[in-house]
Amino acid sequence: MAGLAHEIDPREFDSPEFQSNPFPLYQRLRDHHPLFRDRFHNRWIISRYEDVNAAFQNNESFDRAMYQPDGPYVFGSSHVFGPNILEYGNSDRHRWLRNVVAGQFVGQGLVSFIPFVEQIAGELVERCSGEGEVELVQQFSNQFPIRVISNILGLPRADEEKFVVWYQALIAGLGFGGEHLARGIAARNEMWQYLEPLVADRLAHPKDDLLSKLCLAELDGVRMNMDEVKGFIALLLAAGGDTTDKAIANMWYHMLYTRPDQFEDVKKDPELWDNVFSEMMRFDPVVHVQSRFTTREVEMHGRVIPERAQVILSLGAGNRDERVFKNPDVFDIHREDLHMGRENRSARYRSDKQGHLGFGVGQHFCMGYAMARQEAVIACTRMMEVMKNPRPKFATHEGITSPNIDSGGFRSPRELWIQFDK
Amino acid sequence: MKVVIDIERCMMSGECCYNHPWLFSFGEDGFPEVLVPELTTEQQRKEARQSIQVCPSGAISVIE
Ligand code: HEM
Ligand code: SF4
Numbered sequence: 001m002a003g004l005a006h007e008i009d010p011r012e013f014d015s016p017e018f019q020s021n022p023f024p025l026y027q028r029l030r031d032h033h034p035l036f037r038d039r040f041h042n043r044w045i046i047s048r049y050e051d052v053n054a055a056f057q058n059n060e061s062f063d064r065a066m067y068q069p070d071g072p073y074v075f076g077s078s079h080v081f082g083p084n085i086l087e088y089g090n091s092d093r094h095r096w097l098r099n100v101v102a103g104q105f106v107g108q109g110l111v112s113f114i115p116f117v118e119q120i121a122g123e124l125v126e127r128c129s130g131e132g133e134v135e136l137v138q139q140f141s142n143q144f145p146i147r148v149i150s151n152i153l154g155l156p157r158a159d160e161e162k163f164v165v166w167y168q169a170l171i172a173g174l175g176f177g178g179e180h181l182a183r184g185i186a187a188r189n190e191m192w193q194y195l196e197p198l199v200a201d202r203l204a205h206p207k208d209d210l211l212s213k214l215c216l217a218e219l220d221g222v223r224m225n226m227d228e229v230k231g232f233i234a235l236l237l238a239a240g241g242d243t244t245d246k247a248i249a250n251m252w253y254h255m256l257y258t259r260p261d262q263f264e265d266v267k268k269d270p271e272l273w274d275n276v277f278s279e280m281m282r283f284d285p286v287v288h289v290q291s292r293f294t295t296r297e298v299e300m301h302g303r304v305i306p307e308r309a310q311v312i313l314s315l316g317a318g319n320r321d322e323r324v325f326k327n328p329d330v331f332d333i334h335r336e337d338l339h340m341g342r343e344n345r346s347a348r349y350r351s352d353k354q355g356h357l358g359f360g361v362g363q364h365f366c367m368g369y370a371m372a373r374q375e376a377v378i379a380c381t382r383m384m385e386v387m388k389n390p391r392p393k394f395a396t397h398e399g400i401t402s403p404n405i406d407s408g409g410f411r412s413p414r415e416l417w418i419q420f421d422k
Numbered sequence: 423m424k425v426v427i428d429i430e431r432c433m434m435s436g437e438c439c440y441n442h443p444w445l446f447s448f449g450e451d452g453f454p455e456v457l458v459p460e461l462t463t464e465q466q467r468k469e470a471r472q473s474i475q476v477c478p479s480g481a482i483s484v485i486e
Contacts, residue, residue, distance in 0.1 A: 099441055103475035106437065342478070346436030348452040363440060370478065 006032040010040035020401050022288065023329065026317035035301040043291075043310040047317035049324040049357070051300065053347055055292065055313050056361035062292035062311065064364055065089025090363055097224075097232070098367060100217040104152065104210055105371045113152060117375055120147050121382045129386045129422070133393055136416040137249050140383070142168070145244035145375055149236055154209025155198070163237065166191045170234060171242045192230045199229055244372045246286040246412035248379050251276045253400060253413045254283070256392040258331045265333070270384060273377045275333040278340045278356060281319075283331045284400055285358030286410045288316030315357035324354050343369050387420035423461040424485050425470040429453055431481040438473045438482060445469055 006028055012018055018025055029036055029047040036045040046052055055062050103109045121144065128139040143164060150163045166187045173184015199215055206212040214229050224232070255263040255276060266272045290313045298305045305311060320328040325337055339353040345365040347355050359366035366372070384390065394417060402411040425445060427438075438446040438454050445466065446454045461467045461484070474482045 095441060095443075099472055099476070102437070102441060103472070106435075106476055106478045109475070342433075344433065344435045345440055346434055346448065346452065348434045348436070350434060362436075365436075365440070 008033060008036065010038045013038070013041070020399060022316060022402075023320060026314065026320055029314070029317055030321055030323075035303055035305070037303075038312075043312055044305050045312045045314055046300070047314040047321075049318040049321035049354075052313045052315055052318035052357055053361055055311065056290075056357075056363075056365075057347070059090045059363055061294060061296055061298045063089045063295050064290075064292055065091075094363075096217075100213060100224075101210065101232075101236075102367060104213070105368050110370050110374065113148075113371075114374060114378075116151060117148055117378050118382070120144065120151070121375075121379045125379075125382045125386045129420075132422050133417060133419045134387070136252055136418055137245075137413065138415075140379070141245035141248040143245075144248070144379055145372075146237060146241040148371075148375055149240045152210050153233060153236065154202075154207060154211045159194075162194070163191075167237045167241050170238050188234055191234065195230050195233060196226070199226060240368045240371065242410060243286050244368070244375050246410050247277070247280065247372060247376050249412045249416055250280050250284065250286065250400060251376060251380055252418065253397070253416055254280055254331055256390075256416070256418065257397050257399075259333070262331075262333050267384065270381045272333060273380045274373070275340045276380070277373055277376050278338060279331060279333050279335060281343075281358030282325070282338055282356035283319065284411060285316060285319065285356065286412065287358065288402070288411060289314055290360055290364075313360075315360065318357045342373060345369075387418070388422075390418050390420045393417035393419045423467060423470075424459065425456055425461060425473065426483055426485055427454055427456060428481045428483070431479050433479045433481075435478050437476045437478065441476050442469045442473050445473060 008025070008028060012025055026047055029045060034046065034048050034051060036047070038045055046055060124140055124144055124147075128134045134140065146164050146167050147160050150160060151157065155163065169183050169187035170191075171184075172180045173182075173187070198211065202209075202212040202215045206216055211233070214224065214232055217223065251273070255266060266276060292311045292313060294305050294307050294309045294311060296307050298311075319325070322328050325335070337353055339349045339351060339355045343355055343359055345362065347357075347361040349355060359369045359372075397413065397416075400411050400413055427446075432453055434452050436448070436454075439448050445456065445458055447457055449455045458466060461470055467484075470482075470484050474484065
């Protein structure tokens with residue numbers, strides 16, 4: 001019997017304590033309320049590794065479509081991205097849209113972009129290596145993935161700065177309402193105006209870039225309309241940019257503050273940045289929650305979730321599940337129970353190790369998983385080559401926070417000052 | 423024409439099964455299985471070629 005001490009007041013999810021350190025509450029959820037009915041926010045929360053993993057893979061019972069199951073997006077809604085793949089649920093249309101771009105971010109398509117990623121990382125490191133210290137978030141990580149994506153799309157390099165600005169406004173509009181949302185939508189509209197002639201140009205004179213592929217892809221003889229193309233671009237800039245930049249900052253944070261002892265190992269063997277990435281994606285990933293809607297009644301832990309209910313898949317909690325990972329609250333890049341290489345959409349590995357849930361699993365598994373890992377590892381490796389003997393500028397740090405976790409607020413340090421020898 | 427999977431190279435990524443569920447499905451052991459023994463329609467052949475593109479390990483190929 002769960003005692004009163006274990007009862008959860010749903011308002012705890014909105015508290016500043018939860019936003020800076022959600023893990024104690026995650027533990028109470030896993031141990032005492034593996035299926036939690038949050039009446040206050042009108043949703044259900046699941047938190048154990050096995051349950052979260054299974055829900056991600058259960059397309060028959062859980063769908064991501066936000067508006068109508070499988071339904072078309074109603075243009076003009078208040079979502080900052082506009083129409084995009086995130087909203088197509090589990091339909092064939094989703095599969096098709098994914099296929100249009102999936103080949104670019106995995107497999108051979110990805111390999112061909114690596115030199116480019118190297119080049120952009122090199123340029124940025126060069127730019128911020130002059131002073132002997134750097135504020136990683138603003139000077140590097142905020143700048144890097146957005147440039148990579150806009151180049152893969154084939155947008156003019158001269159306009160990169162514009163994209164950095166738009167994208168930061170878009171992201172701010174994602175997690176918050178009111179003024180931020182208004183600014184996000186304004187940025188989106190500006191960006192779309194900018195994109196229109198480019199899209200028209202690619203339709204008339206296709207090139208060998210992703211923008212052309214998006215414009216020309218056909219399903220049963222039908223192309224995406226202009227709004228869908230633009231929505232897709234907004235999504236790629238945001239989903240591919242903001243997440244990866246925060247991943248880079250989180251990796252450095254953990255090396256500088258959580259495990260300076262293991263940082264010494266990484267300095268000796270930079271290939272270990274791959275392990276840092278994997279363990280960061282388990283321990284405290286950028287994204288902690290994904291939302292689904294039930295398509296039918298679902299039985300779980302002796303209770304029934306009704307049809308059309310919102311269910312939160314708490315992957316941040318699943319990653320700390322002691323039923324799966326030993327000493328889950330310890331950040332350890334040499335962990336033996338975690339698969340350290342590239343992630344799998346199926347969540348299965350040839351070894352008997354478990355994967356982290358930080359990219360989700362299954363149908364909607366992050367499309368940029370291979371890209372994100374490559375970008376992050378290349379960036380960190382380049383930085384260490386140029387910035388010798390990196391160390392924290394300040395002895396203490398407020399830690400990783402999330403401005404608003406329920407709205408998908410991504411977790412990362414607000415600032416991260418690093419000093420190094422020139 | 424057939425689509426074949428080299429199980430030694432396969433890294434169980436699941437990309438083929440999720441992107442082309444009419445051609446592949448997961449077996450009990452977590453490895454993909456080919457559902458269509460012979461690629462008879464143009465659509466099937468097209469999907470088979472696309473599946474080569476999304477496979478991260480280069481395990482999928484098409485043989486005559
Ligand atoms: C470390 C960085 C990243 C993290 C933590 C991350 C996280 C995630 C998660 C958790 C999902 C699953 C959504 C769901 O289950 O509903 C997702 C989906 C997605 N991600 Fe990422 N992502 C990252 C990088 C990227 C990059 C670099 C790109 C683009 C190149 C990208 C593009 C996408 C897209 C398009 C989807 C939707 C896929 C679908 O619905 O089929 N992400 N991401
Ligand atoms: S896409 Fe390739 S690596 Fe992934 S499961 Fe299929 S055959 Fe295996």
